[in-house]
Amino acid sequence: MESKGKAANTVRSFKKVMSLLLALLFISSSFLAPFNFVYAEDNGELVIKTIAHPEAKNIAIDGTKVTIKLPYGYDSNTLKLENLKYTNDLIFKSVEISFPSDTGSEAEVDGPAVIMDVSYSYDRGVDAERYNTQYYINVKRGSAPTFSGTISKIVSIPKKVIFDDLDFTNLYKSNDGESIGWISLGKSSNSSLGTLKFDGRDYAQDTKIKISDIDLGKLVFESMSLGTVDYTVTAYAKDERTVGTAKLSIKVENSTADTIKYSLVQDEILKFNLTDFVNANIKAVGGTLDYVVFSTIPASTAGKIYVDYTSADIYGTLVTAGRGYNKTNISKMSFVPTAGYYGTFSIAYEGYNEAGNLFTGKIEITYTQKPTDADLIKYSTYEDSPVKFVADNFALESKETTGRTLDYVKFTLPATSRGRLYINLGTSTEARVSESTKYYRSDIDKISFVPYSGYRGTVTISYVGYTDNGKSYTGEVEISVTRLVTDASDINYETGSFTPINFDADDFVDESWDTTNYDLNYVKFTIPSSTYGVMYTNYTSSRYSTKVNSTAKYYETDLDDITFVPNSDYTGTFKILYTG
Template identity: 30%
Template structure:
């Protein structure tokens, strides 16, 4: 309680009055003393430990408040005191203003009160005081905490109120969202609102203190909301569910374009757009991804090739890279699956020339754009056209980018038609080239004379070109493929010789490049047909019994050239049996001779002893055939062998044969009669007498010319070989329009006076006054005046003047004059003359077949020779049947192969006829190779199996592009599918599809399949079908055992089991990745579990259990397997170890080829099945 200063002053005055009675009068009469009062402001405060506040003492005198100076002037002072200095301290004790501070003690959390007193002192003592009551509160740490909300999951648009406690109470509080795109919060009130699926951290802030709370906005987010894929690409979408959503469900709006499995695995099947949706079981929460599938077919790449100029893929490398970038959006890694119709040409790797073709190209090989060590280069591929092919060759290929992305494309190669230099040769007989042949080709190409030629060497297995070839012992030198061989000069073109390889038969094509006198080049090829080698040959002579024959060295020379290609040098004979006859040298008509021919002695064509002086004399009584073996050598030293066969007859007669056309003529050749004379008598002819033919058959004339003659032949007159009248001036002229055989007997005399007999047999052909041409379907056939002139000379002996034609039927075609690519001067008239040497020219007449005609057309004509004589003939023109449809070739690495309508259109167009309208298959692949399906979607939705007879169209429905060939898992080889097509002209044709099914050397998707290459195709098939996904990091872990849970998941995906609800197995967690699969299998009666009620999902599945589960799955999804034959088990060494409950299943799987056992003929039924084995078995089952 405070006391006033004035009260105390009154007490002092009272004391002074009492004392004053005792003081002198002077003292009692002094001025009264001043009075003072004091107070403290504020009179009470609260302080937290560690805080300080100022206090102020207010001193007031009679005249007013005093400041520090006034206080000092009045002789007063201030003193501050704390009632508990351990709790409250005073900073300054002698001033009107001081600062008090609550001292931190930490002794208690209770409040304490402390009195701070200000004393007013007059110098003799305190004359007053005032105080302030201070409440000391314990120190408090500032802080904040968010009250736990009742829920932490909200929906989009839903709100949630958050609250927080702050220390000290009443401290400022604000709110902030760390992810406002997911959830926002009111900064003042703490109200949260859901914006998008996800998790958001909400922060409460007070000063420097914060607290957080995580809020989940329920929903699903996909890692991609739009996606572009190529056909047959795969991709996995990742779904991020937020909140308690349960098992997610995936669907595709167009599964015919993109399929999706339960883990977001996408497979692009066809061009188009689709939406992939993932949702919770209720459908309340979902997310979608728009997928665009692009056709992974590249634009056609064009190239050209010709004889001696193969197509080098190095020229296509940038084009292939551009196609890969255009289709896949990434750079080309390699190409594979290269195929071309073998009728069009061959693909080679590291081709250099016909003689060094490198090696063939395998469809399963990989050729890299930028090869590393050990890889084959794309730039070293070559396409070499087949020698007889011209037109467009189509090369199919598959290009691969990084990963598993690929595209398919075609290369169309234009192969120009080449004019050949053609030869034929027997065996290894040397063949000399003729410069004039190449000059003729050069003039047709460039209009100028040939300068030189550069050759390619043929395949050494077929033959070799040599320069300056002499003999087998001296081949000269091989033709240099970089050297110029000149028409005039050295090295000379005509000094080049081709020698076929030993034993080769067939056609050899040698490309070359020619250059004319102006330096212009052209390309061509030499075509050489190599026939059976003839290193032996026979000569035949005929003589009468007891007769003789002198050998003709020309006969032996002709034989030598036919066999070796070179003239004869000499011959050595083996002697005949003496009972049949003998060989003599220089035998004379009187029976004398120089010597008998001896074995081992050489008889020469051009030096002594001469071959032409060797005579065979038959034994007096011998008749039959005498065989005289001999060995000959040509002028190059080449050796050959042969036999002289001498036919010894009982009579000395023989025939001379001729033939001619109706209304033609034939003049006798004295050489024919001389040959017969020598055969029968052994000496040369002197003269002949003829019996005359019947007048109805014809007449023999002497010196017949253009209808005039010197005389008719007389039966009594001799006609001589070497004097007049000559045998070779006798002509037989058949009676007009006669045809048949005319026999004209004659008697001859040799120069030795020996008589012999014979018959001239003349065949008069009634039909073949025919000129023949051949042309392709729809192409003109131009007439050659030389053909008509030859016939005129043959029939009349005179050159042609002009021709008139009968016109063909309009359905066959039309004759035109000056026809050129659809344009013409006029149609041929039946009344107009077409001349050999003046206008209208015969060689400007062409026959153009009707577009629907093929076969043979005959056009009659009448000709007149330069003497005015008339003859008739026929033109026979063969119009080739239109080309058949080109073969459709596909290649697949064991994956489903969709057909393309365009391929069928192209095949049909190759015929040069109408456009394709429909196709019916006439043969289908065997089930062991694969099956053809219509509307195939994926491995679990195969569509309808194609049957023969059903019509498919390129534009309508059912469509050819909806057909897919699914190879049987593991199959490798070629598959042929036949079909019959109908074009827009109503014509039918047959065609063939050839599918080459290859298996890669390893997996395209997993890097750890190296030692499990046998399982790689099956693993890849399941991966592409979305049945398996691997274990991450491009690994499959093929050796690992398959758990029961994983196996059920594979079956669930492979057979598209229907999801089911209901009570599950107690040991299968509801949220496990295989829970849905096991529950679906249980509902379908596939999975029954163990006696303890559990499924044991983590245990490895045994081989026999796997077969049981597979069999049940197949049956549950509609397969009819029939009754099991358990006898199949006896074919395996451990077949008796199969548990009774598994015997039927194991037997079924063996019967259908789904399992084949180990190489040791074991089933290993109780062993666990590996992931590799599981892939093989399951892939076989779903492609069965």
């Protein structure tokens, strides 16, 4: 009896060892298999935790439903399930699977589910109670890779399109198949627009290219002319199986330069900067700038562009649309705004480098309005004739704007191409007005504006006024410089400082006859600024003589008695207007 007991115990121990070894063998073989595992939720009697199969792309477990997805291209219509490897939850000590159907472990691809019986126990030993669960296995064929859509590119002449692999792989979906391995490109829809090159040579249509070679930047499109060109792209899997086609569309357009921007103050003349155009050319097409053509010109309400502009009388050559202007022209180009204009406008142009490559550009010009507090002070004069400021005008504006007495002003100087401001003009203490200098009320009467030689037009001079309590305000002086139109020729006299000079009646008589063919009756004079001197009749000394009056008629017999007495410290040339 004792020997029998020992024998029975030995047999039971052997069975336990075998059961343990089998369980460990299933678990270890599953972990060592080179396949992806899909885990299911371990819930109650859901024994199987993972399943693997050497032919599977992936396997999903949903409760007792198992779906085996095969890779695209799997050739057979059936799959043998005897090659399944599985793992179970460790709470189950003994697990066995079997296939009770007539077909056994062979499943039909895309066919009905195959039943898999799973027998298990919670304890070890032959006497352990066993349970049973059925799993339903479906085998599905994998979906094919796809390749479709449009690859869109935009390139500017003379630049190139350099492709990379992402241009093509982004349209490729491998799904359950192979990843992309090759592409080929069909015939160009318009070969005149550019050329495809591969590895430095013209690409031969429909030639397969490895996707890894594209990543090296070997596939290039070189643009030649404007338009849109299309190619059909065919993609191949790594096994060179044809997957699908997509469209490659390349739009070739002119290069666009960065906008050239200028910002100025109302009435300021803009001188174009050649460097701006040279830099625009370099960034857009490279090479050396040859010339530009303006596609549009600004409206006359904004202003006009000139080459060699000097003044309102010497304005040079008007720039027109459609004509080429070289670098020399551009360096001499100015935009002259219409008086009082402010706002923003654009001028479109086309630029060409010396290789003939074209780019488009835009000039954006903004004029800001001068903000002023005081009303405009207006003066007028003739070309080449100075005009003197009047302190009372500035004092009045100070009072009306701030309610306070004027202390001093500071001027913003006009462009020298329009004229200069002087203090004590024509005297030994003559000096140019400075922007940093304070000009008190007593100084303003000594300030004169001298137009640039030959200049005609409107000059605006800004100033800041300061009151007796330190408050400031802004204002402007507008000076209209017009052409001096006379019927008669000039009568010229010359004298020295503080040396009186008498008028000659015969000079006026001759001008009357030469101009009208009639004898002179009388004349009226426009009295010159006292800066230059004073006109007298019957002059003996300034104390006992009568000043010439602008409303008086001076007959031929009076003219010999008129004398001009220059200021003692004035030197220069000025004009006295008269009407005969």
